[in-house]
Amino acid sequence: MGRAVPASAPGGTARPLSVVARVHLMPPQHNAGAEHMLVSMLRPLVERGHDVQVWLSRYGKASEPYDYRGIRVVPLEARLDFPSAVRKADVLLSHLECVPSTSALARGFGRPMVTICHNTHRPTFRDMAAGGTALAVYNSRWMKAEAELFFAEYPKAVRPAESLIVRPPVFADEYATKPGKAITLINCNPEKGGHVLAALARRMPDQQFLAVKGAYGEQVLPDLPNVEIVEHVDGQQMREQVYAHTRVLLMPSSYESWGRAGVEALASGIPVVAHPTPGLCESLGEGGLFVDRNDLDGYEVVLRKLLAPAEYRLAVKRARARSAELDPAPDLAAWCEAVEALTR
Template sequence: MGAVPASAPGGTALSIVARVHAMPPEHNAGAEHMLVSMLRPLVERGHDVSVWLSRYGKASKVYEYRGIRVVPLEARLDFPTAVRKANVLISHLECVPHTTALARGYNKPVVVLCHNTHRPTFRDMAAGGTKLAVYNSRWMEREAELFFAEYPKSVHPEQSLIVRPPVFADEYATKPGKAITLVNCNPEKGGRVLEKLARRMSDQQFIAVRGAYGDQILPDLPNVEIVEHVRGEDMREKVYGRTKVLLMPSSYESWGRAGCEALASGIPVVAHPTPGLCESLGEAGVFVDRNDVAGYEAVLRKLSAPAEYRLASKRAKARSAELDPTAELAAWCDAVEALA
């Protein structure tokens, strides 16, 4: 990404303060890496961007991650003072109620990043006077519209924007490997599906990547390699460079960032057809109901044929190109700057 001059009113740099529960490199989940991908272009426009954590973790001192200043809770610095000096506040997930309350108290505009369609996501915005709601997909925007239709206009977010979880393809693209991989092996993400497939396909190598959250199902089988929790910047080498096909038999995905990361390398993604995965993967996705393990096996064996794999890989790379985040990130930066 190239640096872009600040375009806030008067060309001045803004103080942008985000409040979230955790951040990489310690916590590597899709929501956090989406946040990082959205804050990076603001840094490159010359703005002062800081992320303040609300949970205790391993870090005790302020650190920098991808150009973003991260303030651990253990640093015991004064978050309300940072809010008072900020031009714009950003929050997501569990930190939205607290952050929006402070925003009201200090009369600061607040941006809420929405990562799922669970009712608390929209309810917290309705209570907080959100200036800008950012949805990660069209279907999430539609769900939000249905939710807010039941509420008076006064509690609706003043503005909304769709920013699909940004994946910079050149940071993930590599030569695919030989394994069938699942990232985050909790039951909801498909840990049991992986286990059943590994038992049925003893001739095939599998990789089970320990996730950032949830109880993990990590099969003790000779054809399953357990890979411990991987930092986002290491996914290309440690995961995608060893993966031939990515599994996403999730019971729920509002978008599915890992799938889009895999597409950058032309890695086919076999997924359960959640609305989010159908939207994110598009025609590149191979969709099988998560309860149909035999169906997953049939698709995986079909993809073992070189001609079938080449075709699926070509579709994956084409979809990756369609998901280039440049335009949406520019619109995002413009929208944040306009709030100041």
């Protein structure tokens, strides 16, 4: 695809910035929604001419720095000096477990701090509220509303100086493909619905299922003749290894703050049958089919209904329409301009 946000976009900074992120893990070894949201947000900064580095805080498989989609990734095993990178940085960025330590460094070195919030769990807002966040990024309207409730409940908490909503960016043309034949679940841990997939596969032996191992959590992988198990997949391979084999995506998650995999599936017009979490309702909109995760009868009814060509065509049409509505370009333009504004 072309540039997500052109380097000449309005609001661009006059000089390249050094953006240094500190996170626990990154692709291609670790492929969860939070990490791919981060990658999708850092790519346009690179395209605008900024130097972007991601320093890892956990040991992994890589021992030397490597490039991932234009982003320089520095493994913990490389044993390079992270504080030196901080001293040279114009902007620091972090998410999840690395927010407290990165915020402390930002305060100590007097650098603006960007905190990306991926969920509404109390530690997310508590860690940010410890102070030092110049820009908070929320992945949905409902998450921002939850953050406002937190700050209203704890008036002594330090609010971020600025906030922005950036929906997890999905570049549709990087995922769009001709759908396949399987009913698919991505990340088969219990909270994502591994037991739901297993139960439906037993109920529907006439249908093909695809169980994709996730980046975290115990995986529920049924040993059934109609279930194909796929190993953990790098995000760059999802189109070929997952969506090209998928007819319907299951998302019976107990919690999703947004649900990036569902939006990736919409790019191919793949219908998504999901549990109605606030995040999934906001992300999928009219492109989603919602069934309570405890209603196995309901899931089976919807899946069998989608076997009818007319019903499937209608669901595909709605999925594609919702994908078009989620064009990430406006969010990413606002994001890049907000980061660049931190140094003015």
